[in-house]
Amino acid sequence: xxxxxxxxxxxxxxxxxxxxxxxxxxxxxxxxxxxxxxxxxxxxxxxxxxxxxxxxxxxxxxxxxxxxxxxxxxxxxxxxxxxxxxxxxxxxxxxxxxxxxxxxxxxxxxxxxxxxxxxxxxxxxxxxxxxxxxxxxxxxxxxxxxxxxxxxxxxxxxxxxxxxxxxxxxxxxxxxxxxxxxxxxxxxxxxxxxxxxxxxxxxxx
Numbered sequence: 303x304x305x306x307x308x309x310x311x312x313x314x315x316x317x318x319x320x321x322x323x324x325x326x327x328x329x330x331x332x333x334x335x336x337x338x339x340x341x342x343x344x345x346x347x348x349x350x351x352x353x354x355x356x357x358x359x360x361x362x363x364x365x366x367x368x369x370x371x372x373x374x375x376x377x378x379x380x381x382x383x384x385x386x387x388x389x390x391x392x393x394x395x396x397x398x399x400x401x402x403x404x405x406x407x408x409x410x411x412x413x414x415x416x417x418x419x420x421x422x423x424x425x426x427x428x429x430x431x432x433x434x435x436x437x438x439x440x441x442x443x444x445x446x447x448x449x450x451x452x453x454x455x456x457x458x459x460x461x462x463x464x465x466x467x468x469x470x471x472x473x474x475x476x477x478x479x480x481x482x483x484x485x486x487x488x489x490x491x492x493x494x495x496x497x498x499x500x501x502x503x504x505x506x507x
Contacts, residue, residue, distance in 0.1 A: 311372055315379045318346045319386065336394035343387040344416075348460060348474050350380035351453050355481040362488060374430050377449065381427040384420050384456075412462035419455035422448045450485075453478045 322342055325331050331338045357373040360366070396403045406413045426446055428434070435442050457475035464471045 308371070308375070311375060315350070315375070318342070319383070336390060339390040339394065340387060343383050343390060344460070345470070347380050347383035347387055348456050350376050350383060351449070351456055352474060352477050352481070354380055354449065355453055355478060359481055359484045359488075378427060378430060381423045384423055387416075388420050412459050415455045415462065416459035419452045419459055422452040422455065426452070450482055453482070 322331075322339060326335065326339075354373055354376040357369050357376065361369045392398060392400075392403055396406075407417045408414070426449060429438065429442065429445060438445065457471075457478045460471040461467065461475050
């Protein structure tokens with residue numbers, strides 16, 4: 303069952319990209335195909351970011367530790383769709399004009415946040431292999447905490463793009479906020495419990 307589940311998750315994760323390709327070939331991307339591709343790939347990247355951040359809380363609440371096996375795959379798909387999002391912006395919007403793109407990054411705050419979110423995901427994707435995990439050791443976990451900043455930046459990017467604090471952008475931002483808050487509370491409780499155990503162990507019998 304476990305071996306069969308991974309290919310299913312992988313296939314389902316590729317499905318949105320396949321559907322976008324199908325819509326492109328059938329001229330069903332709306333009046334502004336470039337904008338549709340940018341929006342859809344960006345939203346799917348954010349969805350996979352949320353799913354990636356949700357793995358650890360889900361595992362801790364349910365006790366299903368095997369869920370951790372899917373975190374790397376979901377994180378890589380978050381990067382995959384973020385890359386497509388960036389590529390459609392660079393190619394279809396800016397026509398490879400890197401100077402115009404960098405001017406947008408500097409002058410337009412929502413693009414600044416989106417670019418930050420994407421750039422922070424690059425080292426995470428590059429070091430996602432088992433080989434890099436072995437090479438970096440404990441530093442790997444420290445490095446991969448960048449996903450928290452990337453998730454926050456991505457949520458801000460989407461909210462600021464809409465300019466209105468309503469709709470899906472707020473829902474995704476709220477989800478990321480709650481997931482990060484869960485991690486913080488869990489860490490504080492774990493630290494408190496560890497301190498209590500140490501104090502108890504030091505008490506004379």
